[in-house]
């Protein structure tokens with residue numbers, strides 16, 4: 001789809017396209033395009049290239065490295081990055097803890113953390129979820145008890161994505177057990193090298209180890225690491241989760257993956273023939289392209305309506321459809337690979353092409369997309385209540 005952009009926005013799109021296709025190292029873009037797992041170093045290198053150009057944290061206050069861009073420009077920045085196979089900045093730093101510290105942290109916390117967070121000199125993990133506290137996050141049980149100048153933290157977090165790389169973890173902890181559950185929670189920053197912090201890997205269905213459990217056993221955390229006021233953490237978490245749902249529909253990367261799928265389809269038939277001649281497959285691809293186009297238009301409508309900087313409730317629609325389409329495309333690629341998709345364990349010297357070897361692990365990995373960032377069932381509840389007015 002070609003949008004009718006203003007001359008200024010057309011120039012902006014070109015500027016972003018040029019930057020992402022020339023200034024981010026090719027080996028990183030190749031890794032993303034091949035849907036291989038990125039290393040920590042690759043993610044850091046990519047963010048640091050963006051930060052050096054001043055475009056790593058455009059959503060932050062200008063004073064801390066943000067850009068005074070319009071919501072449409074931010075959308076274009078995000079989309080061009082995905083179309084160019086550039087990894088999006090680490091959400092934990094970029095759209096979660098950074099904006100929270102900038103909005104609610106003390107001046108001391110801002111000076112201590114924001115520049116390093118923007119440059120990924122500190123790799124943050126998100127320590128919110130616990131067993132029995134995912135969708136019902138306010139039920140969390142990890143405690144932080146004041147002891148002199150410190151808090152003593154005990155408990156367990158789970159599903160901590162890329163926690164194995166984490167330098168620091170931002171957590172929600174219970175500081176008052178005697179009030180309504182939302183009212184007794186605080187937002188605490190914890191150095192993951194502190195004695196008593198243990199990160200235990202969880203093996204996922206695709207064989208990868210991108211999520212972890214994080215255990216806290218009498219971890220001593222200086223009270224100055226509290227963000228904002230004690231027992232106000234739920235407000236900061238709601239602010240953070242609102243940001244998390246902005247830019248959640250990865251239209252750019254799904255479009256790119258679908259166009260690669262079409263390329264693969266051209267030779268995936270018997271004897272290297274094109275599967276695009278199969279009317280059923282052609283219809284399936286056309287259907288996905290149309291759905292993506294509709295999602296892209298919806299994303300632009302949401303962008304246009306969130307000019308006050310607040311997340312629009314329709315971002316739940318983007319999360320829901322965005323993840324459904326992301327999953328549908330990964331499924332299509334497994335279908336295209338056919339029996340070759342079983343060769344996921346084969347090495348580089350295998351006759352099976354790489355795209356077919358990564359098809360099944362990718363398909364399995366993306367089952368997560370409808371769970372994290374607020375499960376799709378919960379998004380449906382939000383859509384029913386907030387947008388359709390169907391509160392029961």
Ligand SMILES: Cc1cc2nc3c(=O)[nH]c(=O)nc-3n(C[C@H](O)[C@H](O)[C@H](O)COP(=O)(O)OP(=O)(O)OC[C@H]3O[C@@H](n4cnc5c(N)ncnc54)[C@H](O)[C@@H]3O)c2cc1C
Pocket residue numbers: 125126127128129132133134135136158159160161162211368371372373374375376377378381
């Ligand atoms: C791969 C992955 C990475 C993650 N990374 C992180 C991370 O880095 N840090 C972090 O803090 N958390 C992380 N999470 C946790 C994630 O936010 C939670 O898994 C998610 O909020 C769902 O919570 P739950 O797993 O406890 O499921 P539950 O809330 O127990 O839900 C179980 C089922 O019930 C449904 N359900 C629950 N409540 C409702 C409702 N009100 N209406 C309708 N249906 C409902 C759910 O949709 C789901 O199908 C990650 C999760 C995954 C899968």
